[in-house]
Amino acid sequence: xxxxxxxxxxxxxxxxxxxxxxxxxxxxxxxxxxxxxxxxxxxxxxxxxxxxxxxxxxxxxxxxxxxxxxxxxxxxxxxxxxxxxxxxxxxxxxxxxxxxxxxxxxxxxxxxxxxxxxxxxxxxxxxxxxxxxxxxxxxxxxxxxxxxxxxxxxxxxxxxxxxxxxxxxxxxxxxxxxxxxxxxxxxxxxxxxxxxxxxxxxxxxxxxxxxxxxxxxxxxxxxxxxxxxxxxxxxxxxxxxxxxxxxxxxxxxxxxxxxxxxxxxxxxxxxxxxxxxxxxxxxxxxxxxxxxxxxxxxxxxxxxxxxxxxxxxxxxxxxxxxxxxxxxxxxxxxxxxxxxxxxxxxxxxxxxxxxxxxxxxxx
Amino acid sequence: xxxxxxxxxxxxxxxxxxxxxxxxxxxxxxxxxxxxxxxxxxxxxxxxxxxxxxxxxxxxxxxxxxxxxxxxxxxxxxxxxxxxxxxxxxxxxxxxxxxxxxxxxxxxxxxxxxxxxxxxxxxxxxxxxxxxxxxxxxxxxxxxxxxxxxxxxxxxxxxxxxxxxxxxxxxxxxxxxxxxxxxxxxxxxxxxxxxxxxxxxxxxxxxxxxxxxxxxxxxxxxxxxxxxxxxxxxxxxxxxxxxxxxxxxxxxxxxxxxxxxxxxxxxxxxxxx
Amino acid sequence: xxxxxxxxxxxxxxxxxxxxxxxxxxxxxxxxxxxxxxxxxxxxxxxxxxxxxxxxxxxxxxxxxxxxxxxxxxxxxxxxxxxxxxxxxxxxxxxxxxxxxxxxxxxxxxxxxxxxxxxxxxxxxxxxxxxxxxxxxxxxxxxxxxxxxxxxxxxxxxxxxxxxxxxxxxxxxxxxxxxxxxxxxxxxxxxxxxxxxxxxxxxxxxxxxxxxxxxxxxxxxxxxxxxxxxxxxxxxxxxxxxxxxxxxxxxxxxxxxxxxxxxxxxxxxxxxxxxxxxxxxxxxxxxxxx
Numbered sequence: 074x075x076x077x078x079x080x081x082x083x084x085x086x087x088x089x090x091x092x093x094x095x096x097x098x099x100x101x102x103x104x105x106x107x108x109x110x111x112x113x114x115x116x117x118x119x120x121x122x123x124x125x126x127x128x129x130x131x132x133x134x135x136x137x138x139x140x141x142x143x144x145x146x147x148x149x150x151x152x153x154x155x156x157x158x159x160x161x162x163x164x165x166x167x168x169x170x171x172x173x174x175x176x177x178x179x180x181x182x183x184x185x186x187x188x189x190x191x192x193x194x195x196x197x198x199x200x201x202x203x204x205x206x207x208x209x210x211x212x213x214x215x216x217x218x219x220x221x222x223x224x225x226x227x228x229x230x231x232x233x234x235x236x237x238x239x240x241x242x243x244x245x246x247x248x249x250x251x252x253x254x255x256x257x258x259x260x261x262x263x264x265x266x267x268x269x270x271x272x273x274x275x276x277x278x279x280x281x282x283x284x285x286x287x288x289x290x291x292x293x294x295x296x297x298x299x300x301x302x303x304x305x306x307x308x309x310x311x312x313x314x315x316x317x318x319x320x321x322x323x324x325x326x327x328x329x330x331x332x333x334x335x336x337x338x339x340x341x342x343x344x345x346x347x348x349x350x351x352x353x354x355x356x357x358x359x360x361x362x363x364x365x366x367x368x369x370x371x372x373x374x375x376x377x378x379x380x381x382x383x384x385x386x387x388x389x390x391x392x393x394x395x396x397x398x399x400x401x402x403x404x405x406x407x408x409x410x411x412x413x414x415x416x417x418x419x420x421x422x423x424x425x426x427x428x429x430x431x432x433x434x435x436x
Numbered sequence: 437x438x439x440x441x442x443x444x445x446x447x448x449x450x451x452x453x454x455x456x457x458x459x460x461x462x463x464x465x466x467x468x469x470x471x472x473x474x475x476x477x478x479x480x481x482x483x484x485x486x487x488x489x490x491x492x493x494x495x496x497x498x499x500x501x502x503x504x505x506x507x508x509x510x511x512x513x514x515x516x517x518x519x520x521x522x523x524x525x526x527x528x529x530x531x532x533x534x535x536x537x538x539x540x541x542x543x544x545x546x547x548x549x550x551x552x553x554x555x556x557x558x559x560x561x562x563x564x565x566x567x568x569x570x571x572x573x574x575x576x577x578x579x580x581x582x583x584x585x586x587x588x589x590x591x592x593x594x595x596x597x598x599x600x601x602x603x604x605x606x607x608x609x610x611x612x613x614x615x616x617x618x619x620x621x622x623x624x625x626x627x628x629x630x631x632x633x634x635x636x637x638x639x640x641x642x643x644x645x646x647x648x649x650x651x652x653x654x655x656x657x658x659x660x661x662x663x664x665x666x667x668x669x670x671x672x673x674x675x676x677x678x679x680x681x682x683x684x685x686x687x688x689x690x691x692x693x694x695x696x697x698x699x700x701x702x703x704x705x706x707x708x709x
Numbered sequence: 710x711x712x713x714x715x716x717x718x719x720x721x722x723x724x725x726x727x728x729x730x731x732x733x734x735x736x737x738x739x740x741x742x743x744x745x746x747x748x749x750x751x752x753x754x755x756x757x758x759x760x761x762x763x764x765x766x767x768x769x770x771x772x773x774x775x776x777x778x779x780x781x782x783x784x785x786x787x788x789x790x791x792x793x794x795x796x797x798x799x800x801x802x803x804x805x806x807x808x809x810x811x812x813x814x815x816x817x818x819x820x821x822x823x824x825x826x827x828x829x830x831x832x833x834x835x836x837x838x839x840x841x842x843x844x845x846x847x848x849x850x851x852x853x854x855x856x857x858x859x860x861x862x863x864x865x866x867x868x869x870x871x872x873x874x875x876x877x878x879x880x881x882x883x884x885x886x887x888x889x890x891x892x893x894x895x896x897x898x899x900x901x902x903x904x905x906x907x908x909x910x911x912x913x914x915x916x917x918x919x920x921x922x923x924x925x926x927x928x929x930x931x932x933x934x935x936x937x938x939x940x941x942x943x944x945x946x947x948x949x950x951x952x953x954x955x956x957x958x959x960x961x962x963x964x965x966x967x968x969x970x971x972x973x974x975x976x977x978x979x980x981x982x983x984x985x986x987x988x989x990x991x992x993x994x995x996x997x998x999x
Contacts, residue, residue: 076809248513476864
């Protein structure tokens with residue numbers, strides 16, 4: 074039995090991917106749970122409009138953080154600030170009573186805002202006159218309304234990355250990639266031919282999630298389907314491209330899944346899907362801005378819940394677009410490397426059998 | 437048929453990093469003939485065949501091969517999808533090479549039948565035995581009637597019965613005018629081919645017909661019953677020992693192809709010291 | 710002296726399918742027995758029964774005079790088709806592992822593979838891998854060796870060297886049971902056992918098995934034309950270098966089929982492979998093989 078233990082240790086020591094998983098994963102979880110996993114909202118960004126905007130901005134103290142004051146603007150402007158995700162709360166002055174608008178799609182910030190307003194009113198301080206408070210976009214403050222848009226993203230990541238990487242690795246594993254290389258097929262044919270089925274599957278999955286969400290859970294879809302579709306399309310390019318990239322660095326399906334999981338887990342935990350971005354400690358939050366799912370979440374929630382137009386979402390679209398181009402180009406190049414005879418094939422001679430061998434007589 | 441009568445390769449040199457896979461290897465593959473490339477694992481057979489098939493570009497040297505649509509290739513790992521049925525695999529190959537589905541089905545049916553695979557047409561390729569899968573792979577490679585057929589170790593690990601089925605397919609292809617190049621570690625395969633190229637560690641040790649290679653064997657071969665003291669030029673065969681004398685001419689046994697190939701390997705090894 | 714391995718009337722069924730049917734097999738000390746057969750002939754199942762991995766449906770298997778057990782495993786050396794080595798351990802680590810399991814001294818590495826001791830097995834050339842598998846199987850000085858296609862993929866010189874190792878073990882008194890697809894290696898075995906459809910169809914030396922079987926050798930000016938003519942006449946034709954061979958055919962019939970095509974036709978002794986094929990086909994007459 075001792076011999077088995079020694080042998081296993083020796084094998085594990087050399088399996089870098091499993092080691093990475095065994096070491097990186099606990100560290101990641103620790104970091105996330107330590108710094109990121111929090112539903113506490115520490116500051117609430119506020120925009121103030123109307124003639125008493127300046128007064129209001131002095132009166133509302135922590136946890137409120139007045140980021141914009143616009144004395145010349147009215148309710149419509151304030152609502153747009155919320156719609157475009159610029160602030161979490163808006164105070165509209167100029168009427169008989171000040172009006173407070175809260176963005177219900179930022180679930181935890183909204184709850185925190187309501188609690189803070191109630192506390193201020195109770196303790197005195199805050200606004201002298203009790204304002205009218207309206208929660209926009211998710212008046213019931215239900216979790217499902219904000220989760221379903223996020224789920225759309227998860228579905229696309231799942232199909233895009235995991236399943237695509239499996240499908241392409243399978244070609245490598247069964248040695249048929251080489252056969253494709255000598256058939257009169259263009260690399261683009263092979264690449265697209267492999268990707269399109271997963272593209273369609275992902276689209277169907279997305280339709281199902283949206284359908285069920287809207288029909289059964291009553292999630293609203295207030296914005297432009299075209300904007301949503303464009304966002305989904307770009308996001309899908311990114312995830313499919315990642316899938317192909319993962320497959321091009323994996324020797325078998327086991328490795329592909331490992332790598333896919335390692336890219337999936339940070340996205341689920343840090344993209345704002347579960348824990349709001351603002352709650353994540355700044356030291357860790359920067360990671361989120363490199364994750365594609367973060368941007369798709371913003372698009373999905375913005376469009377579905379707040380009818381956000383494409384303009385304010387430009388950052389997300391640009392990021393996804395650029396990342397998509399980068400990833401798909403990388404994937405195509407690597408793919409073409411397998412299919413075109415020009416250039417060296419790594420791995421040396423032979424398919425599954427022979428290996429590069431030292432000079433000299435064989436045996 | 438268009439194009440030169442002779443396909444082949446000249447002066448091929450391929451290196452992977454520091455490892456030389458092929459050094460100045462040439463091969464000619466005449467139409468209507470079977471050419472065997474013989475050598476052990478690591479000899480460079482797969483690399484040479486990949487150059488011929490167009491899956492790899494050599495560092496130096498030239499390859500004469502038909503365009504992709506007129507060539508067929510069987511890679512070392514069969515190139516068959518295990519999760520498609522026999523028929524589905526052949527359909528994919530047919531459409532990939534631009535054949536009409538009807539034509540392909542007809543030709544495939546004849547081959548499958550002759551190869552004993554007709555009953556397995558709807559079985560998943562991954563569930564076929566090794567020999568049957570190789571037969572399927574060869575049929576898939578020759579379905580579109582290529583001018584050059586490159587087969588990488590189609591018979592390795594295949595039992596003798598399936599092997600004869602494979603050889604029927606190969607003979608049929610050659611009889612139709614195709615140039616067939618196949619890699620093998622079996623010498624009885626080499627004896628069936630019209631001409632042979634012997635590779636060892638990337639170098640061409642011998643080439644020509646079986647008889648030519650035997651005739652060109654240098655030195656003489658003796659047979660001894662006891663193990664000689666120095667076995668660097670001796671090897672066991674059939675319970676006795678064969679001893680090669682590079683400079684001698686006192687032969688006690690007539691060499692065959694196996695002897696000639698072994699001697700060539702010994703000579704090459706000696707030449708490197 | 711009692712045989713090292715003995716199968717008496719061994720039969721093995723899997724549901725409706727009979728994999729091995731009434732097989733008698735014996736391996737004596739010092740002899741090399743070659744087991745030949747098509748895939749699906751039952752060789753692997755028979756070996757698994759000898760190893761004690763599966764039981765018999767009927768009949769008896771004895772290793773060293775007793776049924777297979779953990780104790781008999783200790784006197785047995787086995788090299789499976791897939792070599793049974795760990796690709797991600799070095800050569801030395803692999804041998805150390807086996808030595809620890811069998812309780813033998815870590816084998817002094819044979820000279821030919823010593824330079825590779827610290828290399829990962831997965832990166833070694835096949836010939837060295839096979840040598841290592843042998844060294845592993847021999848390290849505890851077994852009395853019986855069971856080798857499943859031990860030389861597959863190796864070049865002729867390398868194969869001869871591997872066979873030297875096998876022969877040395879046999880000379881030292883071990884019994885060896887070998888399966889192979891290389892007909893040229895059949896000559897290395899003292900005795901051959903040919904299986905088809907689960908039963909033994911022939912036994913003896915290569916010469917004994919071939920017996921008086923003959924084939925017809927045709928050398929024609931245009932081999933492809935001759936090939937087609939012979940095929941059309943319903944004959945089983947095989948390529949043979951620049952000629953054609955038709956096993957077991959009547960020369961007169963061959964001449965008739967060739968018509969006036971220029972060719973020489975003569976009878977030659979059959980090869981072991983042709984005789985093997987004939988035996989297997991006769992065996993298959995009772996039912997289709999896999």
